[in-house]
Amino acid sequence: MSLPAATPPPPSPGTPAGDPVLELRALTRTHGSGIAEVHALRGISLSVYPGELVAVMGPSGSGKSTLLTLAGGLDNATSGQVVIEGQDIASLGRKGVAALRRRSVGYVFQDYNLIPALTAAENIALPRELDGVSVRKARKEALAALAEMKLTEIADRFPDEMSGGQQQRVAIARALVGDRRLVLADEPTGALDSETGEAVLALLRTRCDQGAAGVMVTHEPRYAAWADRVVFLRDGSIVDQTLTTGAESLLAAGATGAAGTSGSAGAAK
Amino acid sequence: MSIRHGLLALLERGPRYGSQLRTEFESRTGSTWPLNVGQVYTTLGRLERDGMVVQEGADEAGHDLYAITDDGRAELRSWFGTPVDRTSPPRDELAIKLAMAVGAPGVDIRDVIQSQRHHTLKAMQDYTRLKAQALTDVPANRDEVAWLLVVEQLIFQAEAEARWLDHCESRLVRLAEAAATDPSAEPGPAATRGPARSLTGRTKARR
Numbered sequence: 001m002s003l004p005a006a007t008p009p010p011p012s013p014g015t016p017a018g019d020p021v022l023e024l025r026a027l028t029r030t031h032g033s034g035i036a037e038v039h040a041l042r043g044i045s046l047s048v049y050p051g052e053l054v055a056v057m058g059p060s061g062s063g064k065s066t067l068l069t070l071a072g073g074l075d076n077a078t079s080g081q082v083v084i085e086g087q088d089i090a091s092l093g094r095k096g097v098a099a100l101r102r103r104s105v106g107y108v109f110q111d112y113n114l115i116p117a118l119t120a121a122e123n124i125a126l127p128r129e130l131d132g133v134s135v136r137k138a139r140k141e142a143l144a145a146l147a148e149m150k151l152t153e154i155a156d157r158f159p160d161e162m163s164g165g166q167q168q169r170v171a172i173a174r175a176l177v178g179d180r181r182l183v184l185a186d187e188p189t190g191a192l193d194s195e196t197g198e199a200v201l202a203l204l205r206t207r208c209d210q211g212a213a214g215v216m217v218t219h220e221p222r223y224a225a226w227a228d229r230v231v232f233l234r235d236g237s238i239v240d241q242t243l244t245t246g247a248e249s250l251l252a253a254g255a256t257g258a259a260g261t262s263g264s265a266g267a268a269k
Numbered sequence: 270m271s272i273r274h275g276l277l278a279l280l281e282r283g284p285r286y287g288s289q290l291r292t293e294f295e296s297r298t299g300s301t302w303p304l305n306v307g308q309v310y311t312t313l314g315r316l317e318r319d320g321m322v323v324q325e326g327a328d329e330a331g332h333d334l335y336a337i338t339d340d341g342r343a344e345l346r347s348w349f350g351t352p353v354d355r356t357s358p359p360r361d362e363l364a365i366k367l368a369m370a371v372g373a374p375g376v377d378i379r380d381v382i383q384s385q386r387h388h389t390l391k392a393m394q395d396y397t398r399l400k401a402q403a404l405t406d407v408p409a410n411r412d413e414v415a416w417l418l419v420v421e422q423l424i425f426q427a428e429a430e431a432r433w434l435d436h437c438e439s440r441l442v443r444l445a446e447a448a449a450t451d452p453s454a455e456p457g458p459a460a461t462r463g464p465a466r467s468l469t470g471r472t473k474a475r476r
Contacts, residue, residue, distance in 0.1 A: 221432060242387055
């Protein structure tokens with residue numbers, strides 16, 4: 001079987017550009033001690049670059065959620081380092097971590113976690129207001145973000161007036177508003193039907209193509225396939241990962257035999 | 270793969286010549302299954318023998334044109350109306366490989382599963398990239414719609430495989446755990462190194 005030699009992937013996939021936005025260095029997390037000791041993570045190292053979306057997969061109990069929690073500074077590692085935008089969060093102290101978390105990291109959860117008493121635009125504007133941006137400017141940014149996602153019509157709706165897919169897209173916009181470049185997503189498509197889930201993934205993909213870095217935990221292969229890299233966890237260790245690839249992998253993947261005859265295929269478009 | 274019916278479907282839209290059929294077949298399926306012109310003419314020859322198509326003159330460039338007959342139309346309608354047979358599934362190399370890996374000496378079946386999962390996910394990433402490209406604009410014609418359906422079929426098929434592999438892995442872990450805690454159980458897929466396996470120093474006689 002052969003596939004069309006697609007045009008090269010969108011600008012980013014893979015080609016790590018610049019310094020990593022997130023760097024995990026030999027990260028270990030152990031719960032309990034002695035006989036009850038549980039190793040949730042055993043020495044994980046992972047770098048995520050601007051423009052890159054990384055999917056983390058693995059059976060339940062493999063450490064996926066722990067990885068995300070530590071990466072976001074929501075829990076402390078037993079050993080190893082979490083470096084966000086070049087800053088080792090262990091060196092920052094509690095206040096510093098809180099500030100970095102607020103300024104640099106966006107979270108997307110399975111159950112959206114929008115603030116019910118705020119409209120879509122207000123939810124997106126809130127982190128910017130906390131950044132110290134004026135209310136008016138924050139609202140302007142929020143409306144621009146919504147327009148970009150073609151969601152202008154829901155700007156003044158409250159979460160309970162939106163569909164799940166709309167809420168999740170608002171959550172992604174909120175996660176990446178302002179200068180935030182790192183989004184951590186925990187099963188972001190968990191509660192969504194297949195087509196809506198796909199739209200959410202496409203948005204996350206677009207935001208990463210525009211320069212953000214994303215780490216997404218998922219157990220759905222079809223959504224993981226939107227990532228540049230898929231990391232497989234098992235028993236707290238990375239057992240394997242698909243390498244970042246460009247279009248050449250399409251040719252390598254079985255098409256080599258027919259590459260000469262089907263190279264003409266512009267049919268993908 | 271039914272080249273035969275694919276060609277009939279294209280001919281129903283009007284008379285065509287061989288290499289034109291090849292091009293149209295490939296633009297429908299995104300050249301996922303490339304055809305060579307030889308295959309097209311061999312198939313046309315058989316269709317002609319079976320009375321499903323007739324040669325019908327030539328175009329101004331001198332290409333021999335083929336046209337569908339009433340019998341051909343009836344055959345095509347019956348093809349669309351009949352489900353593809355799934356009762357005698359083709360041999361699946363992966364299923365055979367895993368079946369053979371159960372208990373095979375010197376083979377860690379979880380490694381076999383992981384290396385396949387890696388490969389399958391990578392293929393899905395590639396297909397998904399093609400799909401994302403196809404979706405950047407709303408599909409403009411039926412060829413683009415057809416190609417989108419085909420690439421999504423590849424994604425869904427790969428996904429089914431990836432899910433099945435996940436399932437195999439957790440099934441094997443559970444069986445190994447059960448075997449470790451239930452002395453009367455079959456030894457089970459002892460070749461797996463399930464986490465529970467090392468927990469028991471049990472040496473009770475197996476059945």
